[in-house]
Amino acid sequence: MDVVLDIGISGVLMGLVYALLALGLTVIFGIMDTVNFAHGEFLMLGMYAGYLTYAYLYPEPLAGVPVAGLVGMLLGVLAYTLLVKRLLSGPPIAQIFGTFGLMLFLRYGALAVFGPNLRSATQGLVVAKRLVVGGLTLDAAKVVAAAGSAFLFGLVYLMLRRTKLGLALQATAANREAARYMGIDTDRMNLIGWALGGATAGMAGALLVNFYYVSPTVGMVFSMITFTTVALGGFGSVPGALIAGILVGLIEVFTAQVISPQLKLAVIYTVFFLVVLFRPRGLLGAR
Amino acid sequence: MLALTNVKAGYGQVPVVHDVTLEVRAGEMVSLIGANGAGKSTILKTIMGAVRPLSGQVHFLDEDITGRPTPDIVRRGIVYVPEGKLVFEPLTVEENLRLGAYLVNDKQVVQERLERAYALFPRLAERRNQRAGTLSGGERTMLAIARGLMSGPRLLMLDEPSLGLMPKLVTEMFATIAALKKTGLAILLVEQRAREALELADRGYVLRTGRIVASGSAAELLSGEVLVQAFLGR
Amino acid sequence: MLRVRRWIRTIAAVLGLIVFVGTLPSAAQETVKIGVILPLSGPLAPTGQELRRGYELMVDIVNNVYPELAALGLEVAGWNGIPSLGGAKIEPIFADSRGEPAVGADMARRLILEQGVVGLMGAYQSSVTQTVATVAERHGIPLVNSDSSSPTLTTLGYEWFWRVTPHDMIFDDDLFNLLDGLVEGKAPGVPAVPKDSIRRLAVVVENTEFGSATGNDIVNRLAPERGYEVVEYMRYQANSPDLTSETARLVNSGADVYLFASYVSDAILFMRTLALRGAKPTLIWGQNAGFTNPDFVQALGPALHGVLTRSLFIAKIGEVRPIAAAINELYRQRYGTNLSEESAREMLGVLAWAHALNNAGSTNPRALQRALNELDIPGDQLITPWQGIKFGSRRPGEKNQNIYATGMIGQYQYNPETGGVTLEIVYPFEAATADMVFPFPGWD
């Protein structure tokens, strides 16, 4: 029972980080039906932004979170204006190849610039610290990353639900043509979606720096999980991303615990496959 | 108020409408009649800046608005209620309405218009927190029109509002349009139901395969042979 | 007439000059070409460079006189080329395998047929070495390997393949020698410990060929043979985003000893998660790979105090082997870093070649084959704490494996005074550079 609680909490904590990662991807998809294959690389560069801030400016990984948010946002804006926008008039396959190419470019660009080494933060408010809550020992860094993710997720959700811009983004996602007739600059909405996706991925990256290593290929570790989360929650669904993120986190830990650690990704992909097969729109997808 | 001069427009390099010259004066209701695929929606989309004209000009309030971006055209006072009731299905009725006033920054004004819309369509007031995707066809039409009015337009363009409605609702809908006309709003109504549309209108144009084949006062058009010709293609 | 004679004289002089000059390069061409196949491009390029440096430095030591090394007793340092071949220099010819078996084989063929090499070295990845070995076998050209660790390579009955360095099963043996040594009271600074305090093993390996090779050898061969109990055999998903559940499982297994085969990313994550969980096994050991990576040390620093890892070569050996210290110093001067496992491997390979060539006194393949079969280099010539280099068989079916090759086991030790973490040698026991920290002190 203790193990169940212990493992369960850990699954939820990672799940919240997955949810924040899935958020950016699902928002971009919702707005313009484009899958950003470079999302994991946005995360990776956010991690570098966070790590480099920590290593060269201020020795606290949490200080890197806003920097990584800015870097991520800039990355999203550049990716959209320089690449994706130009591919919009082409067939959907052009967008797939375009963002896939961007993924390779960023990954191998990072390899060239930063080298293959793994870097890790070794000091900071929550780095390698324990948090004891009612007899349970938690990783303080994970708790903070999860809380930060939940907070950012909530912020974006409120923005989408409560502000005029959020409403316009939702309208664009729901019906691009009608949104244009309302006077909404849908092209700008695309841009904002990419900025939002980049910023959330970047900040998730900086939060991860508190307990995760940084390397040019680290995007790979997270991107499959993120895609699965988005598909599970329903492409374009924001609440779906949250629920699916937590679900994936829980499946991951409990598979490792109950079945076998080497099967955990296999089980996640199986669930994903079953959802695609029997409920293609995902758990909460609109379409 | 609105004037199209020798407009040629289409998709890609293929023109769909040719040499269209058309006018809507202030406070006037004009009906644009034509069969399926004649190019009616294309004309409205060209006015909205959603379709780029290949040649010709669009003027609104004596200014050249040819090919201007859609938000600019909405801001100038033209609103387009698209065909097929393009409402934002996942959003509530009220959110849909607020989106109609997207370019209005004065919250007070938005609130007033919201109340006016609910007064005009009490059914929408009852369903204000309901998702638009759950509305019936008639309610969607109401919502689409009400949403269009939220921007405070000087010219309202309706694209086949009767489409897919049962006869009783069609009558109801035309009554609503008549009421709107009385408020002094200029209206450009696109319809396949020529008779009903012309009976309401001051003037009319008949479009056949992308060309205006007849125009004149509603009464003239109703009495003449042109209508039959336009639809039967003789 | 006179003019004609002058012409003839001139022509004769020119011809004579040409003949004379022509003899010069032929004297300079007295080199022994050794083909070296390495992954010099592709993902393993950095490793390839490291390997190459080891070759180059040792070739230099053989080809030129290094009095300070010779004074320490290193025979080849006193040579100026291969003595029995009239001072012929070793000329390494590098070829890039790109890490691909087919490319490696092709390179071997070209080195033999186009470059006329008398011998081969390489090719790092066991899969590439294997294809290179088949080419060497077909052409009857000796391949001396010092950088591949798959045990199968020396069990295929090859007549032209020799391995200087230990293979993976030897490394696994070393681990159990250390465990047995602890029980027998042989470990430096540790009184004999009851076997029950280290009997229960948890074997944690990534779900790849590397992981399962180590895991299966420990679980199926060594643990039963030496009387240890495997309470958890965990094959985990490599490059996991999170290892909390795996760690919980490990801690709950109640094992005394945690044995890992992981690359650096998972190794970091495992250690961090174990530390947060306050896990307290009596011993933690890593099968090289991630556990010797500098990034691993950077990430964990003092938290590594007491963690063990096997390695072929640990620079600290210089403290007990002056030759290793001197060569390491030379290496540092030239490349700015300590000798690594990779560079050390290749130095040993070149050393074996140098002695074999000298003993053969010829570059004839048959003579070289005999010289390699009979090679017996004493341990004092080496930078590793081995008894020497002598090819033979340590287990049934094995052939041309250096019977003296062993690995080392190092222990990370934190020095509170310097604030630094050093990898001290604790095995082989005779080569220990520090007392072993036992039991593992935990993370508090």
Ligand SMILES: Nc1ncnc2c1ncn2[C@@H]1O[C@H](COP(=O)(O)OP(=O)(O)OP(=O)(O)O)[C@@H](O)[C@H]1O
């Ligand atoms: N996006 C588009 N791309 C290419 N061709 C189009 C596009 N939209 C419409 N068309 C073509 O243009 C022509 C006119 O279409 P339009 O929608 O303007 O007709 P309409 O008069 O509004 O017809 P309906 O009464 O059916 O709405 C048709 O042949 C149609 O197939």
Ligand SMILES: [Mg+2]
């Ligand atoms: Mg139409």
